[in-house]
Amino acid sequence: MIKKFTIQVLICTILIAPFLMTFQAEEKRLDIQNANEIQHQAFNDSPIIWTKTFGGRGSEICYSMDTTRDGGCILVGETTSFGSGGSDVWLVKVDRNGQEEWNKTYGSSHGDYAVDGHQTSDNGFILVGGTTSYGAGDHDTWLIKTDQTGNELWNMTFGGPDRDQGYAVKQVSDGGFIICGGTKSYGKGPNDYWVIRTDQNGHELWNITYGTKGYDWGYDIIETSDNGFIFTGGTDTSITGTHILDIGLIKVNKDGVLQWEKFFNKPPVEKRWDEGYGVIQTVDGGYIIAGIAHTYGWDENSNGAGWIIKTDAKGNKQWDKTYGGGNCDCLCSIRITSDGGYILSGWTYTYGKGDADMWIMKTDAQGIDQWDITLGGDKFDCSMFHTIQQTADQYYLIAGYTESIGSGSSDIILVKLGEPLITIAGNGQNGFSWTVKNGGEDDLEDVNWSISLDGLHFMGSDRSGTIDLLPAGGEITLRVGGMVLGFGPMSIRVTVGGIGKTLNCFLLGPFVIKG
Incomplete structure (x- = not known):
C-alpha cells in the first residue's frame, strides 16, 4: 500500500523489459454507505448531489477516477x-447515479496497486501502477488491460532490479499507450x-529516461496536439542540494526525443x-500545471500552497497562482471546464473540519478563485492525482x-457536486466587505458564515455568525469585525454555507488593495 508513502515521498522508478503473466481477477461486493447519511455526518452545508463510499473492513484508496461513455465512471486504486492478499489493484465501475455495477481485483499475495486508469477505444480499460508480486525487480511498473466488464485481457511489467513505478497512462491516437513514472x-x-x-497490446516500442543527477520523477503525461508528449513532476535542479525539488515540465516528440x-x-x-x-x-496551445509549492514536510505543521502555472506552447510561464498555504495544501488534478475556466482537486490542512480535507476549487480562465469547497470529517480525507472531472450534465x-466515514480504516469516496447557489464577491478600499448572493430559486435559512484574517494587520478581527434568511435572488453584505488596519500582504477568507473564497490583498493603513 502506498497511502502515506505516496503523499510523503513519491519516489518512483522504471523498467526496460516487459514480462507477461496471467492471474485471476476476483470480484467482490462492496459495502456502500447511505448517501444522505454521509452528507449529514460529514459534508453538510455544501452543494452536494450525492456521496458514496466503497470499501470493506480493511483499507481502500482511490488514486484515479475517469468518466465513461455511458455517463458513469471508474474508480482506480x-x-x-x-483480493489475493497484501494490497491488490482495485477497479470499480459505477453508474451515473453512483451505484456500483461491478468491481475487480488484480494481484497476488504482495503489494499491488494502480495509480491511473481510463476507458479505451474498445470500451475496455487500461490501468497502470506498481507491483511487488510480479516482474524483474523489487518493485516494477504494472500495465493491465481489461475488457468492458473488467476481465483481464493482458498485463505487462516493466522494470529492472530496483524500484520502478508508473504514475500515469494515456491511450494515444494510434491506439497504443504512453506511460509516465520514475525509475x-x-x-x-x-x-x-x-x-x-x-x-495496443502493451509491447514496448521504446522507453527513455530524462532528468538530472538528482531525484526526478513524473506524475502525469498527455499526448499533445503535434502528436508528441508532455509530462510534469518533480526535478532536483540544485547543485548545492539546498533546493530540493522544482516543478518540471518536459516536452518530447512522438519518438521521445527531448x-x-x-x-x-x-x-x-x-x-x-x-x-x-x-x-x-x-x-491556445499552451499548458497548465497543477501542483504544490511548499517547504519540506507533509503534515499540518509544514507550509505549502496549491500552485497552478500557465505557460505558452514553448513552456514559458505566462502567469501563476497560489492558493491556501497556511499549512500544507496541494492541488493534484486539473481539468478545463465548459466555461473556459478550471476545476481542481487536492487536499488542505488549512481549511476544513478535521485533519486533512478534500479540497475542490473552481477558477476562471486566468486562475482567479471563484469558489472552493472542503469535504471531510474529523480524520484524514484526501483527493489525489487524477480524481476530478466535469460531467456531461455540467456537474462535477x-x-x-x-x-x-465508511466501513474500514479508509474507504474510497465519490462525490457528485453542483455549482454553488451562493456566490461571494469581495469589495475593498476603506475596510473590507463581502457581498453574498443566493442565486437559487429557494430561500436559504440558518446559513453559517465566517470571516478570518491572516497577515500583517494590527486592527480588525475574525467574525462568524448565522444568516437567518437569505431570500432567493437576494443578497446581503458581510463585514470584517472593526476597522482593518495594517501594512503588508494579507489573506482574507470568507466561508458561507460551506462555500469558501479567499482574497490575497495588500494592506496600506486602512486601505485594502486587491491582489
Whole structure:
C-alpha cells in the first residue's frame, strides 16, 4: 500500500523489459454507505448531489477516477479488504447515479496497486501502477488491460532490479499507450523520469529516461496536439542540494526525443519541495500545471500552497497562482471546464473540519478563485492525482479516500457536486466587505458564515455568525469585525454555507488593495 508513502515521498522508478503473466481477477461486493447519511455526518452545508463510499473492513484508496461513455465512471486504486492478499489493484465501475455495477481485483499475495486508469477505444480499460508480486525487480511498473466488464485481457511489467513505478497512462491516437513514472533501475541519477511507449497490446516500442543527477520523477503525461508528449513532476535542479525539488515540465516528440524542458520554483529556495501532479493542454496551445509549492514536510505543521502555472506552447510561464498555504495544501488534478475556466482537486490542512480535507476549487480562465469547497470529517480525507472531472450534465465528480466515514480504516469516496447557489464577491478600499448572493430559486435559512484574517494587520478581527434568511435572488453584505488596519500582504477568507473564497490583498493603513 502506498497511502502515506505516496503523499510523503513519491519516489518512483522504471523498467526496460516487459514480462507477461496471467492471474485471476476476483470480484467482490462492496459495502456502500447511505448517501444522505454521509452528507449529514460529514459534508453538510455544501452543494452536494450525492456521496458514496466503497470499501470493506480493511483499507481502500482511490488514486484515479475517469468518466465513461455511458455517463458513469471508474474508480482506480488499491484494496486490502478484497483480493489475493497484501494490497491488490482495485477497479470499480459505477453508474451515473453512483451505484456500483461491478468491481475487480488484480494481484497476488504482495503489494499491488494502480495509480491511473481510463476507458479505451474498445470500451475496455487500461490501468497502470506498481507491483511487488510480479516482474524483474523489487518493485516494477504494472500495465493491465481489461475488457468492458473488467476481465483481464493482458498485463505487462516493466522494470529492472530496483524500484520502478508508473504514475500515469494515456491511450494515444494510434491506439497504443504512453506511460509516465520514475525509475531507480535506469538513468543517470538516483531516480529519473521514465516514459514508456507501447503498442495496443502493451509491447514496448521504446522507453527513455530524462532528468538530472538528482531525484526526478513524473506524475502525469498527455499526448499533445503535434502528436508528441508532455509530462510534469518533480526535478532536483540544485547543485548545492539546498533546493530540493522544482516543478518540471518536459516536452518530447512522438519518438521521445527531448524538445525542451522548463523548471519552476517558489522562493525561498532552502528546503523547498515543489512538484507538478497534473498537466493539460489549453485551447491556445499552451499548458497548465497543477501542483504544490511548499517547504519540506507533509503534515499540518509544514507550509505549502496549491500552485497552478500557465505557460505558452514553448513552456514559458505566462502567469501563476497560489492558493491556501497556511499549512500544507496541494492541488493534484486539473481539468478545463465548459466555461473556459478550471476545476481542481487536492487536499488542505488549512481549511476544513478535521485533519486533512478534500479540497475542490473552481477558477476562471486566468486562475482567479471563484469558489472552493472542503469535504471531510474529523480524520484524514484526501483527493489525489487524477480524481476530478466535469460531467456531461455540467456537474462535477470528485473521488478520493476517507478515514472519517465508511466501513474500514479508509474507504474510497465519490462525490457528485453542483455549482454553488451562493456566490461571494469581495469589495475593498476603506475596510473590507463581502457581498453574498443566493442565486437559487429557494430561500436559504440558518446559513453559517465566517470571516478570518491572516497577515500583517494590527486592527480588525475574525467574525462568524448565522444568516437567518437569505431570500432567493437576494443578497446581503458581510463585514470584517472593526476597522482593518495594517501594512503588508494579507489573506482574507470568507466561508458561507460551506462555500469558501479567499482574497490575497495588500494592506496600506486602512486601505485594502486587491491582489
